[in-house]
Amino acid sequence: MESPSAPPRRGCLPWQELLLAVSLLTFWNPPTTAQLTVESVPPDAAEGKDVLLRAHSLPGDLVGLSWFRGASLAPSRQILSYVVDTQVTIPGPAYSGRETIYPNGSLLFQRVTLKDTGYYTLQIVRRDVRIEEVTGQLRVFHGRSTTGLPVGSITGIAVGILVGLALTVALGCLLLRIRTGRPWSSQQVHIPGLPAQPHNSRSYLSGITTPRHKHLLQD
Numbered sequence: 001m002e003s004p005s006a007p008p009r010r011g012c013l014p015w016q017e018l019l020l021a022v023s024l025l026t027f028w029n030p031p032t033t034a035q036l037t038v039e040s041v042p043p044d045a046a047e048g049k050d051v052l053l054r055a056h057s058l059p060g061d062l063v064g065l066s067w068f069r070g071a072s073l074a075p076s077r078q079i080l081s082y083v084v085d086t087q088v089t090i091p092g093p094a095y096s097g098r099e100t101i102y103p104n105g106s107l108l109f110q111r112v113t114l115k116d117t118g119y120y121t122l123q124i125v126r127r128d129v130r131i132e133e134v135t136g137q138l139r140v141f142h143g144r145s146t147t148g149l150p151v152g153s154i155t156g157i158a159v160g161i162l163v164g165l166a167l168t169v170a171l172g173c174l175l176l177r178i179r180t181g182r183p184w185s186s187q188q189v190h191i192p193g194l195p196a197q198p199h200n201s202r203s204y205l206s207g208i209t210t211p212r213h214k215h216l217l218q219d
Contacts, residue, residue, distance in 0.1 A: 038122055038136030046143045051112050053120055053136050055105030061127045067107045068121045069094045071135050079120075080107070112140045 034057035045051040053067075066081040068074070078092030080101040089101055100108040105124065109116060117140045123133045 036122075036124070036132055036134045038120070038134050040136060040138050044139045044141060045112055047114060047140055048111055048143055051109045051116075051138055051140075053107040053109070053122075053138065055122055055134075058105045058124070059126060063125045063127055065101075065105050065122065065124045066092075067099070067101060068092075068123065069118065071119045071121055073121060073123060073133065109138070112138070114140050114142070116140055 036058065037056045039054045039056060041052045041054050062084045064081060064083045067079045069077045069079055076093050079094045079099055080092060081090040082088070082101050082103065083090070084103070087103070098110045098112075100110070102108070105122060107120065107122070116138055119135050119137050121133055121135045123131065125131055
């Protein structure tokens with residue numbers, strides 16, 4: 001039997017046990033870093049424009065980084081490499097002279113062409129010798145005119161307007177000659193689909209005649 005003077009035992013409360021468990025989990029599982037991603041700016045680029053493949057969540061303990069054309073890391077597809085400590089840029093076999101690499105991992109394309117469309121892979125090397133990679137996509141489309149219509153469509157519309165104007169003028173001349181009763185001469189106007197009149201012909205349009213008046217002189 002315990003002495004009445006002995007202090008009472010104190011057990012852990014439920015909320016204290018829960019707090020202790022959360023602290024242990026935080027100690028053994030440190031927060032994960034943000035995932036490395038690549039974004040194309042703009043997402044769809046017109047031919048001849050500049051495009052930036054922007055790297056996001058790049059870690060701060062980098063040794064170097066490299067860009068490759070395609071989804072593989074073949075040496076023949078290497079575009080550019082960057083050494084962080086010396087800030088030296090090294091071109092690779094796939095370098096075209098239009099690409100620029102930045103210390104933040106982004107890759108700039110100048111005056112993109114349709115052949116630039118495809119996937120590009122960024123590889124980073126960290127100081128603890130860990131290697132990470134991420135792939136992004138670049139999309140290029142044909143440039144369009146400021147009106148949003150292809151150049152060929154605009155040319156076709158302009159030609160159609162000119163042809164319509166010419167037919168309107170020809171029809172107006174034809175109606176004017178019919179009303180005035182003037183003879184129809186192939187030397188003046190020729191309408192497609194109608195036979196041309198001989199040069200010395202004195203014929204008139206069907207149904208149209210011009211009366212001849214003789215002036216009699218009084219003696």
